[in-house]
Each structure stands twice: as C-alpha cells, then as structure tokens.
Amino acid sequence: MTRRTMVKQEPKEVRVFAPATVANVACGYDVLGFAINEPGDEVVVRHSDKPGLRITKITGDDGKLPKTVEGNTAGVAALDLLRHLGMTDRGIEMEIHKKMPFGSGLGSSAASAVAGVYAVNKLIGEPLSKLQLLPFAMTGEASADGAYHADNVGPSLLGGIVFIRSNQELDIAQLPVPKNLYAAVVHPDIEILTKVAREILPKEIPLENATQQIGNLGGLICGLIQEDYGMISRSIHDVIAEPRRQKLIPEFYKAKRSALANGALGFSISGAGPSVFALCEGKDTAKKVAAAVSKVFTDAGLGNQQHVSPINKNGVHVI
C-alpha cells in the first residue's frame, strides 16, 4: 500500500451542526468542558466561481454580526484554515445560522467557529482530521473573546468531556463519559460579557483554594474514569470563579439549593455565565432539576430556557 494524502471527493454543499458546550465544569476553570446535544449553531458552505471565502447569509443574530469574514468566528476560523492550506483563493460561500444566544455561557462563538472550520474542511475534501482543526477553531473563537483557550472549542469539535492540560501547548485528552450522566442546563435571559466575567476574577488566589480546586479537579477525573457518581458529586465544587461570578446571576444560590435538593450531583455556572448547569445521574433527575432551576428564575421574573441532554459524544457533525 502506498502512503498518500487521503483527500476525499469534494461535496457540492455541506451543512453542519456544532453543539453548545459547558466550560469550566465547576472545578475545571479553563481546563474542562463538555458538549450537550442542543442548542448549537449551523453553518452551510458551498463552492462558488468567485474566488475567496464570503459570508452570504447570517440568520438568528438579530443583525448583530457583520457579514465580513473577519466579523465573526466562523469566518475567521475557516479563513485561518484556508491560509494554512494555501487555499485562500478557493471560491466558497458560507451561511451562518445562529441558533443560540450570544453571551449565554454556552460557547456560542466557539460553536460558530467549530461549525465554520469543520464545514469548510469537509467541502474541500477533508484534508485535516477533526483534532487537527482545533487550533483554527481556537483562532476563530479568540477573535471574539480575546482568549486563546480550548474549553468550549474542544468539546464542540470532538464531543464528550474534554480535559485541557495546557491551552498553550494544546495538550488535551477526552475523558470517559459515564453512561447515565446527564446535564441540566438553564439559560436565564440576561447577558454577561465574557470580558466582564473575566475581570471579576482575582489575579491572585489563596494557596489553600488552589489546593482545594486541584483536589476537586483530580477527584472529578477519577470519578468520571471509575464511573463513581459519589466521587463526581463530591468533586463538583468551584472555590475560584463561582463565588465571584454568582453575583452576576440573580438568585444563583437559590437555584443551586433547588438543584441539589432535587438530586443534582453538583451545580455551578456554565462558562462565564449566565447559564447554569447541573450534572445528574439519569435523565429523569436531570429533567426534574432543570424544571426546578427554571422555576427559581421564572419566580424571580426572569425568562429562561431549559436544556436536558446526555453528554454529547460526537461534537460537530454533518446534518
């Protein structure tokens, strides 16, 4: 057998879906994230006679995103890939369908970046693997929030629970997902900018807190690997970001108490918020927890959306 570059035949059009993600996962600030089944973003790409990548249509953004390629993360990620491959003269039209809100804490810009780069890679015959697309998706997301990290992009691309040893070295591992692990995610209708949520964090933390967080992160990994729900539950604590960021989310502690009272293994903020999430053993518990948390926000006069999902194991895919 001869060794050759496995470039597949190019399809005429590709439509993909990239899922929302929960980053940080309580004890894994900047190093952990997982994907859920929905919501997510869709991107459609097709060949064009006109050279270069162009964005021809954007829906679901309330007119907030410019149609320039540099104006949104899907375009930036795809362009970065094309540059890497020396293919910027390829004629490609891109449509972006935002199906999740901005600033929700569910990795909206990451999902767009992943969808954009994955769709274009498919359209040009899939020269790179999913894992090889990671740095381009990260560049796309970084164009929106300024930070180069993989805790949303990683799971949206690869699926599952992704652990990032180092964002700088792009050293990541997919953790095993216990079969019966479900996420209950609730997004209250307020917007928190990642920038603000980052600025609220201290530059220094007590060594004791770091040790606690290190213990819990290790505990969560052990719990996931050994399918030990007790260990998972005891590990879902965030002593670094949550105590500060909860101030940005009305009724956070009431929602947390309600989630735990209804059987959640643990509860915290999804990414930079305002979405909150609970991990649960079993779908029924996750439904009950999502409903209870939703009720807390509703009672406080806050509109909200619930999402109950197993951990999404596949990440971005063609639809």
Place this chain on the structure above:
Amino acid sequence: MTRRTMVKQEPKEVRVFAPATVANVACGYDVLGFAINEPGDEVVVRHSDKPGLRITKITGDDGKLPKTVEGNTAGVAALDLLRHLGMTDRGIEMEIHKKMPFGSGLGSSAASAVAGVYAVNKLIGEPLSKLQLLPFAMTGEASADGAYHADNVGPSLLGGIVFIRSNQELDIAQLPVPKNLYAAVVHPDIEILTKVAREILPKEIPLENATQQIGNLGGLICGLIQEDYGMISRSIHDVIAEPRRQKLIPEFYKAKRSALANGALGFSISGAGPSVFALCEGKDTAKKVAAAVSKVFTDAGLGNQQHVSPINKNGVHVI
C-alpha cells in the same frame, strides 16, 4: 451466613515495615503521594502483662526520640487506635527501628505512624482494615509536623500512587500504576524542617499558576490511567512549591537538568525536601538518573543516598 466481626486470632508478636513515600509529586501539592520499596521504618509489638502501651526500645534515631508514647508518631497513632477501640488498658510493648533519616522529605514520621498503628492493629486481631487505619496514622503524623494530611501516610499505608481529593473529608483514591514506572530518589545530606518548607510558600498565588497546576495534575492522572508516558512527562511540573523550595536545596536546577538529560520523565522535590525524585520509564533509566543526580550532589561536596524503586504497590506489611 451470620454477620459477625471478623477479629482474627492474636499473634504473640508482630514485626512490620512501612515504606518511605514521595509526596506532592511535582504538580500534586498536598494531594498526591506514592510509596517506594525502601528505605522505611520497622516496628515490633508484643503482648505484655503490664497494662497500657509502652515503648521499650528505639533504634536508629541517634537518641533524638523520647521513649514516651506521646513522644513519637508511632506511639501516638497506635494510642489513638487503642482509644478508639476502648482498649487503652491492653498491655503492649513497642519497639521502633528508624531506618530512614528525619527531615528527609521521604515521609519519615508518616512511615513510623503507619508502622505503629498497623502493627498494633495486627497484634490485637486486626479489628480494622488498612483503609480504616488511615485517620489514626494521620493523627500520629500530625503530632510531629502539625499538619493533618494524607499524602505521605496514605501511600505508606496502602501502597501505590494515592490521590487525596480532600484531606479534611479524607476522600482518597488509588491511581493505577503503569507497569514500567520507576522512581529515582536521591537524598542529599542536609536537613529541611517541614515547618520551614511550609513557611517559604506564599499564602496567595497567581490564578494563572493555579490553572497551570490544575492542568498538570489532571494531565498526570490521565497519563497514569492511560499509561501515557508522554502525558505523564508533560505533566510533571510544579509552578507553586518548587520555585520557592529549590532555594533550600543546593544545586537543585543542576540536578534537575542532569536528570532530564539522562531520560527522566520529570524531576522535582520529594515532599518538603531535601530529597529529590525523578519518575522514569524503566529501571535502567531510573538507575542512570539516580547516579547522575547523585553525582551532582557529590561534586558539590554533599553526601547523598540513592534509592531506585518501582512504585511500591503494597504499602506497610508484616515482615
């Protein structure tokens, strides 16, 4: 089958060996430790007609330890167990044979505490399991260094690589040990008091350093579980304690460079020092690394002892 307390017949005399341990393991400050085959401490216990626990002999301590039960960790740990069982009136004689130096960073006081409580538990018919002895051994060690933590006591008792999610809640897990993982340990002849090594640590650390350490600790656990020596190697970095504590160890960075140049997966300080350790793939590499590190200390006029060992999987045992 009826349920009953499984108390075995009491032997006349018990002689046990508890191994030395490497705590912290670079990225696992206060949450990780492993046992090596030697050195270690021996304790002998036997029944006596005179009520109460008494220490009748101590060797290898250069006369530093008092013979009162409260004067050393083996006595304190054993007494704490006897109190818990309501058996303080049992007549027991204890001999302690210190076979490792104090203040070496190899868990000397932990090994004595583990040996003491394990021996007495055996002598009185083994009412408790190894795991159940952990809190008593921790009390013993705490009597020497004031801190209640399991990163030396845990592996000396149980063997293997022990991860401690929480010292307060005593929530621990044994991590899998890759078959070919060896430790090269070198003890230079200087003494560092744990108290001094603790005081040199900052009370606060940059959030960025905490995130790096969390990433590396998670990476090390993933690497151990997946037997991924590359991931293990990339994870053995300590950005919290090592940069401060290396000042207490002459030629630390020279020794580190020499260890890495000779093929070590990683190199750092064992516990509070002054012992240093390297993790290596294979015994031959570990031997080479130990010799190279030893040479650095010798060249600097520092006497030192080398120990090359696989990870000790059994912990304390009867000899």
